[in-house]
Amino acid sequence: MGKEKTATSPELIGLYSSLLNEIWGKASELIGESLLAFFILLTIDRMANKFSILRGIRVSEAGISLETMRNQCQDIPPEDVHRAFQGFIKNLFNVFTAISENVINRELFSTVLPKLREAEKMISR
Amino acid sequence: MRIIFKNLMTLWSIINAINANDELSGIIEAAGSKISHLFDIVAFSILLKEDLNLFIYCDESSSRLFVDEVAKNTIKTLSFITGESLAPEQIHTHIKKMRFEIQRRGPSDGRLKSHISLPLINEGKVLGCVSLNSDHTNAFDAQALQFFSLITYQIASSMKHSQVFSSMKDMAIYDSLTHVYNRRHIDQVLEEEFRNSWISKQPLSIIMIDIDHFKAINDQYGHDEGDKALIHIASLLKQSLRKHDIVARFGGEEFLVVLPKTIMKDALVIAERIRRSIEVTSLSVGHKKVTLTISLGIAAIPAIWPKSKEELTKCADTALYEAKGKGRNRVCMYIPTKDSPAKGILSK
Numbered sequence: 001m002g003k004e005k006t007a008t009s010p011e012l013i014g015l016y017s018s019l020l021n022e023i024w025g026k027a028s029e030l031i032g033e034s035l036l037a038f039f040i041l042l043t044i045d046r047m048a049n050k051f052s053i054l055r056g057i058r059v060s061e062a063g064i065s066l067e068t069m070r071n072q073c074q075d076i077p078p079e080d081v082h083r084a085f086q087g088f089i090k091n092l093f094n095v096f097t098a099i100s101e102n103v104i105n106r107e108l109f110s111t112v113l114p115k116l117r118e119a120e121k122m123i124s125r
Numbered sequence: 126m127r128i129i130f131k132n133l134m135t136l137w138s139i140i141n142a143i144n145a146n147d148e149l150s151g152i153i154e155a156a157g158s159k160i161s162h163l164f165d166i167v168a169f170s171i172l173l174k175e176d177l178n179l180f181i182y183c184d185e186s187s188s189r190l191f192v193d194e195v196a197k198n199t200i201k202t203l204s205f206i207t208g209e210s211l212a213p214e215q216i217h218t219h220i221k222k223m224r225f226e227i228q229r230r231g232p233s234d235g236r237l238k239s240h241i242s243l244p245l246i247n248e249g250k251v252l253g254c255v256s257l258n259s260d261h262t263n264a265f266d267a268q269a270l271q272f273f274s275l276i277t278y279q280i281a282s283s284m285k286h287s288q289v290f291s292s293m294k295d296m297a298i299y300d301s302l303t304h305v306y307n308r309r310h311i312d313q314v315l316e317e318e319f320r321n322s323w324i325s326k327q328p329l330s331i332i333m334i335d336i337d338h339f340k341a342i343n344d345q346y347g348h349d350e351g352d353k354a355l356i357h358i359a360s361l362l363k364q365s366l367r368k369h370d371i372v373a374r375f376g377g378e379e380f381l382v383v384l385p386k387t388i389m390k391d392a393l394v395i396a397e398r399i400r401r402s403i404e405v406t407s408l409s410v411g412h413k414k415v416t417l418t419i420s421l422g423i424a425a426i427p428a429i430w431p432k433s434k435e436e437l438t439k440c441a442d443t444a445l446y447e448a449k450g451k452g453r454n455r456v457c458m459y460i461p462t463k464d465s466p467a468k469g470i471l472s473k
Contacts (some may be wrong), residue, residue, distance in 0.1 A: 030267055031243070031274040038246050042206070098205055100241045101263070103270045 007122035009073040009081045015122065016085045017066040019115040020057075023089075024064050026107050027096070033061040039099075040064060043092045051084035082123045089116070135163045136272050140279045147290045149173075152283045156255075156276065157182030161225035163276075164269055166257045167191060170199040171245075171280070172216070173253040174207065179218045184225035187235070187260075192220055194237035195258045202242040203254045239264040241273060245281040252284050300374040302352055303359035311373030311381050312434075318385050319434040322426050330392030330425035332382040333441035334362070334399070337418045337453040339378040346411045354417060357408045365399045381438070389425035389458060396421045396456040404454065418454035420445055428460060 007015075028036045040059045048054045053076060056069030073081060089112065096104040139162065142155040153171055157180060160169045168183035168191065181195055196218055204211045242256040255277055257265065265273075298310040306314070315331070322329035336358055343351040355378065362372045362380060375381040382399075384392050400421055407414045422445030424437050431437040444459040451457070 030270050032278060034246060034278070035243060035274060038244065038249065041249075046208075098202065099243060100270055101239060101265070103241065103265055103267055107267060 007078055009076050009078045010070050012078050012081045012085075012119060012122060013066050013070045013073055015115065015119055016081075017070070019089075019112060019119075020064050020066065022111045022115075023092070023108055026111065027104055030104055030107065031100075033063075037061050039095050040092065043088060043095055047084075047088050047091055051080075051087055053081060053084045054088055057088075078123060082119060085119070086116070132163060132268075132272070136275065139163060139276055143276070143279045143283050146283060147287055149284060149287045149291075152280060152287060153180050156280055157221065158223065160257070160276065161223075163272060164257050165226075165259065165264065167225065167260050168195045168256075168258040170195050170256045170258065171253060172199045172203050172255075174203065174251055175253075177211070177216050179216045181218065181220045183220065183222055183258075185222045187222070191235050191237055191258075191260060195240075195256070198237060198240055198258070199242065199254065199256050202256060203244075203251075206244045206254060207251055233260040235260060238262045241265045241270055243274060243277040245277060245284060247281045247285040252281055255280060300359075303355050303374050305359045305363065305380070306371060306373035308373060308375055311371065311375065311383065314371050314373075315381075315383055315434045315438070318383055319426075319437060321385075326427075327386050328388045328426055329437075330384040330387040330389060330423060331437060331441050332384070332392060332396050332399070333375070333422045333424075333438070333445040334380040334382065335420050335445055335449065336378040337420055337449075342410060342415075342417075350410045354408060354410065357406075358403060358417065358419065361402050361406060362399060365402050366395065370395070381441075387425070389423060389428045389460075392423050392425055393456060393458060396423055400454065400456055420448035420453045421456040422446070422448055422459065423456065424459040428458075 024036065031039075037059050040057070044054050044057055044059070053069065053073065056066065056072055058065040058068055093105055093108075096108075139156070139159045142159050143152055146152045146155055156171065157169055160166070160182070161184070167187050168181055170179065170181045172179045179196060179199060181192055181199075183192055183195070196216070197213065200211050200213060200216055237258055237260065239259040239262050240256050242254055244254045245252040255273075257269070257273055259265070298306055300307045318329055321327065336354065339351065339354065342354050355374070359372070359374065359380070362382065366372060366382065367384075369385060370387075371383045371385075373381050373383075382395075384395060387395070400419060403417055403419050405416075407416045409415075422441045422443065424431075424440035424444060426437070429437075429440060431440060440459040444457040448455045448457040
C-alpha cells in the first residue's frame with residue numbers, strides 16, 4: 001500500500017467548511033444568527049492580520065460560506081490553510097468562552113474535535 | 126413540559142414589557158426589574174456604549190464586593206467586544222437593589238462566580254452589552270443562553286426604535302441648522318406661556334432678534350458662511366440665557382426668545398446681555414474675522430395686555446423695526462403711547 005496523498009488546500013477548505021457549518025447550525029440555535037455572525041466577523045477581524053486568507057470567509061445572517069476562499073486558495077500551501085483555521089477556531093472558542101463561559105463550547109466540542117483531528121491527519125499524511 | 130411553558134410565558138412577558146417602551150430609560154427599567162423572574166441570578170447589568178452608563182439591577186442581599194465585580198466584568202466584556210479599552214472612571218454606574226427570586230443552591234461566599242454576557246447589536250453596530258450574573262459556578266445552561274439571547278435581541282431592537290423615535294422627536298422641535306428650537310415648537314411654547322400668563326397674571330416677556338446686515342454676509346461670502354453666522358449667533362444666544370428661557374429660530378435670520386415670568390425691566394437686562402455678547406465675539410467668515418451685531422425688540426406682559434400671542438409677537442416685531450430704524454445694534458422695548466406705538470430705547 002502506497003502512502004496516502006497529502007490533502008490539497010481546496011480539500012482542507014472543504015473539511016473546514018463542513019466544520020464551520022456545523023458550528024453555525026449548533027451555535028445559532030443558542031444565540032441566533034445575528035449575534036453569531038457578529039462573533040464570527042469579530043474573530044475574522046482580529047485574526048486577519050495574521051492570516052489574511054481568513055478574509056475570504058463570507059458571513060451573513062444567512063450563514064457562513066468558504067466558496068470564495070476555495071476558489072482563491074490554489075496557490076496557498078495546505079499547511080498555511082490549516083494553521084489559519086486552527087487559529088480562527090481557537091479564537092472563536094475564546095470569544096464564546098468570554099461571553100457564555102462554556103455553555104456554547106460544551107455543545108460544540110463533540111462536533112469540532114473529531115473534525116479537527118481529521119484535518120490534522122490530512123495535513124500530516 | 127409545564128416548567129417550559131411557564132418559562133416561555135415569563136420570557137414572553139419580559140419581551141412584551143421591553144417592547145412597550147419608546148424611551149431608553151423605560152426599556153432598561155423593564156428589563157432590569159423583570160429579568161430575575163426568568164433566571165436564577167443575583168444581578169443583571171447593562172452597559173451602554175454611547176454614554177457609558179452602567180445599570181446594575183441586583184438582589185437586595187448582594188454585597189458591595191459582588192456589585193463591584195459585576196461592574197468590572199461588564200466593563201471588561203464591552204471592552205472585549207469593541208476592542209476599545211474602557212477605564213472604570215469613565216463609567217457612570219447606577220445601582221438598583223431589589224428583591225430577586227433566587228433559588229439558594231447551597232452556601233455562597235458572595236463573589237461573582239458565573240456570568241453570561243451578550244452584546245447589544247443592531248445592524249452590525251454595538252450599542253452596549255448585557256450580563257446575567259450569579260454567585261454560583263456554572264449557573265447557566267443552554268436554555269438560559271437561548272432565552273437571554275432573545276431578550277438581548279429585543280433590548281437592542283427597542284433601543285434602536287427609541288433612538289429613531291427620539292431623533293424624530295428632535296427633528297420635529299429643533300432647527301436642523303442651529304439646533305435651537307424651531308418655529309413650530311416656539312409657537313406651541315409661546316401659546317402655552319401666553320395662556321399661563323393670562324390665567325395666573327404672571328409676567329411674560331419675549332425678545333425678537335434679527336441679525337444686522339445678514340444679507341451682506343450671504344452675498345459677500347456665500348450661504349455656507351451665512352449658515353456659520355447663524356450657528357454662531359444661536360450658540361451665543363443659548364449661552365446668554367437662563368435655564369428656563371427658550372430660544373428658537375423664528376425665520377431666516379430671526380430668532381425669538383421667550384422669557385417666562387419675566388418683567389420688561391429684567392428682559393431688557395437679558396436682551397442687552399445678548400446684544401453685548403454678540404458684539405464682542407468675532408467670527409471667522411471666509412478668511413476674515415468679522416464681528417456681527419443684532420437688533421432686538423422686546424414686548425412684555427404686563428406692560429401690554431395683548432389678546433393673543435400673535436399680537437404679543439407683533440409688538441416685539443414693531444420694537445425690533447424701531448431698533449433697526451434707529452441704526453441697528455440696539456434694544457428697543459414696545460411701550461405704547463398715544464402718539465407712537467413703540468418707544469425706542471437706546472441701549473448702548
